Amino acid sequence: MRLWIKDPLAILAEGAERGIVVEGGQIAELVPAGGKPAAPVAEVFEAGGLAVVPGLINTHHHFYQTLTRALPAALDKELFPWLKALYPVWARLDRQALESAVTVAMAELMLSGCTTTTDHHYVFPKGLEDAIDVEVEVAKRLGMRAVLTRGSMNLSERDGGLPPDSVVQDEDTILEDSERLIGKYHQCHDGAMIQMALAPCSPFSVTRSLMTRTAELAARHDVRLHTHLAETEDENAFCLETMGYRPLDYLEECGWLNDRVWLAHGVHFNEAEIGRLAAAGASVTHCACSNQVLASGMCPVHGMESAGVKVGLGVDGSASADSSNLMQEVRAAFLLQRLQYGVSAVSHRDALRWATTGSAGCIGRSADLGVIAPGYQADLALFSLDELRFAGHGDPLAALVLCGAHKADWVMIGGRWTVVDGDIPGLDIAELSRSHQATARRIACQN
């Protein structure tokens, strides 16, 4: 069935002034100014009041952290003490709480215009060994495209690490489960809805052996690799002191400096390291809000791109960014980079590009996601500009970023509407918010 999304107010695509035709889950055709679809269409969607952008792609998150937003014990702390305050709460995570957290995070993301998300889940308390299976179930239920990473930690307080003993697993358990998940869920065709990637929490929360074997496993199954790196100065100091390496040198030692890898944060790389990342084809996820909340530092996105590093955006976990709104993240990234590099170096189009083609590059999906062009997946976010915050706007696409768009009215994933007139069909958002609040209280207060 051919659907014409007709006459949008604005669209982030060249030669699509009269809209696009969607067929079979893909973008079939762009309709230029003064033109009409080349073949008959079965249905027309009037997009006159809507600005259309490629569906946004979130490349870093920890869904479970929606249970610990603005938690008093973690307020006003930098990364390491913040983690120490939160781990005992996260250790109480169970199946019901995780399922609620994943639903909340995915719903919040979709309502912000996000069509593909990753998640970095690395907390596996007893009884929650199937955490990634729970995430797959929710993604399928909501119809969201997802690259779920099998996270891991095998260094706990007992070994001088940060997390409590109860949330870490041993190396063989982690690798066996990683292989099981890849075999069960990973799709490798164009338009894949569910993919797996492997993601030790950070190089300092796993052993060298697990880092190395994880990279070998990813190469064997051709899946991607993800971890946190160069987030804070503390981390650089910790790695130098305990391992004798800067984080990127250690990563390379473990077989991780290649184009299979995307790294969260990348705030504290030096110029030579940025050159090595570019040469290796590794990519970086910028998390503007999280970096500001934790005062981690300023990620040199523009500098990295100029050096040839692919950069995408991520909301990061909701305990440090406290929000899973990717459109707000676009604005935050735009403001931070513009402050650092100036008006001629950074535009609203750059910020939208980081969240679309940039993020698609991070997850190895440049061939089917992130662009409105024939043959690409029909993943779209449509924003109405009739809210008070947009009143008086000129350029609609610039207004999305500059006026602070935060809620998509229509979202399409693989040709299917998942957000309809501001709502997610079949999901009672009010009830979800109420029950999630109760679950968060239970997890935070239990002893």
Ligand SMILES: [Zn+2]
């Ligand atoms: Zn993170």
